[in-house]
Amino acid sequence: MRYFELFNLPAIYNVDLKQLNQRYLELQRAVHPDKYAGKSEREKLLAVQKTSEINDALAVLKHPVKRAEYMLSERGVDIRAEQQTLQDPAFLMQQMELREALEDIQHSSDPESEIDAFEAQIKLLDQQYSAKLAHQLADEDTSVLEVAADNVRKLKFIYKLREELSRIEDNLLD
Amino acid sequence: MAYSDKVIDHVENPRNVGTLDKNDPNVATGMVGAPACGDVMKLQIKVSDEGVIEDAKFKTYGCGSAIASSSLVTEWVKGKTLDQAAEIKNTDITAELELPPVKIHCSILAEDAIQAAIADYKSKQTK
Numbered sequence: 001m002r003y004f005e006l007f008n009l010p011a012i013y014n015v016d017l018k019q020l021n022q023r024y025l026e027l028q029r030a031v032h033p034d035k036y037a038g039k040s041e042r043e044k045l046l047a048v049q050k051t052s053e054i055n056d057a058l059a060v061l062k063h064p065v066k067r068a069e070y071m072l073s074e075r076g077v078d079i080r081a082e083q084q085t086l087q088d089p090a091f092l093m094q095q096m097e098l099r100e101a102l103e104d105i106q107h108s109s110d111p112e113s114e115i116d117a118f119e120a121q122i123k124l125l126d127q128q129y130s131a132k133l134a135h136q137l138a139d140e141d142t143s144v145l146e147v148a149a150d151n152v153r154k155l156k157f158i159y160k161l162r163e164e165l166s167r168i169e170d171n172l173l174d
Numbered sequence: 175m176a177y178s179d180k181v182i183d184h185v186e187n188p189r190n191v192g193t194l195d196k197n198d199p200n201v202a203t204g205m206v207g208a209p210a211c212g213d214v215m216k217l218q219i220k221v222s223d224e225g226v227i228e229d230a231k232f233k234t235y236g237c238g239s240a241i242a243s244s245s246l247v248t249e250w251v252k253g254k255t256l257d258q259a260a261e262i263k264n265t266d267i268t269a270e271l272e273l274p275p276v277k278i279h280c281s282i283l284a285e286d287a288i289q290a291a292i293a294d295y296k297s298k299q300t301k
Contacts, residue, residue: 082277085286086205092205095214097234153209160212 001074002130003057013134030129068152178272184242192231194218204291217287227251239277243284247257
């Protein structure tokens with residue numbers, strides 16, 4: 001997979017973020033405009049293109065959901081622009097309850113401790129789905145990819161919870 | 175992005191927010207979610223023995239368009255038979271609420287919620 005190759009990293013879901021950042025800095029230095037001061041226009045243009053490719057690749061690989069979507073699309077399952085709905089009653093019921101709990105935090109007498117507890121809960125869910133995803137994306141069997149895609153969809157809801165939680169946190173701090 | 179007056183009206187005065195007793199054999203629930211934006215929608219219908227939707231309630235966590243779409247469909251399904259309700263298309267919702275293309279998925283969510291509720295009712299009846 002091109003993005004992983006760019007950073008000379010193995011194409012696995014549990015990417016080493018420290019290494020990724022390090023390689024990114026190395027690559028950025030190598031294509032820095034200063035190095036191309038005396039070079040031809042064509043070389044300068046190529047360096048600019050390379051820079052934007054590196055930035056795109058970093059943005060995708062850094063983000064767990066985008067990374068998973070990228071890995072899926074490279075294997076022929078592109079869910080990035082889909083408008084399909086998710087219909088898993090048990091999962092959605094849990095999401096509904098979590099959203100209700102989030103709503104209650106705003107009216108709580110001790111919001112800070114509830115925010116901490118909620119954060120821990122989201123973290124646990126994130127870990128659960130990420131661990132499953134790492135396995136599924138490592139599977140050679142392409143029939144597993146649909147299951148993995150479903151997991152990515154669920155992970156998106158978990159990230160949405162995280163977003164909502166930080167929005168509530170910001171509001172409380174104001 | 176500007177919401178249409180109809181969307182704003184539904185958001186400010188949502189119709190039929192709430193829940194119905196899920197243990198009632200005549201009550202069915204449709205749960206759907208949109209991964210793209212993380213919206214979650216619950217639509218409940220209460221169906222008479224004659225197969226007519228007597229009551230509908232919704233609860234939606236999402237943007238204004240998602241709330242308006244679900245609020246609108248609770249109004250629309252009331253008094254309809256299951257077959258009539260099943261005919262509601264997302265394009266009817268986008269037209270009524272004047273949703274922009276980026277919000278079409280909200281109307282899809284509402285259409286799928288009706289379908290899911292009807293499917294849940296049918297599976298409840300055969301049990």
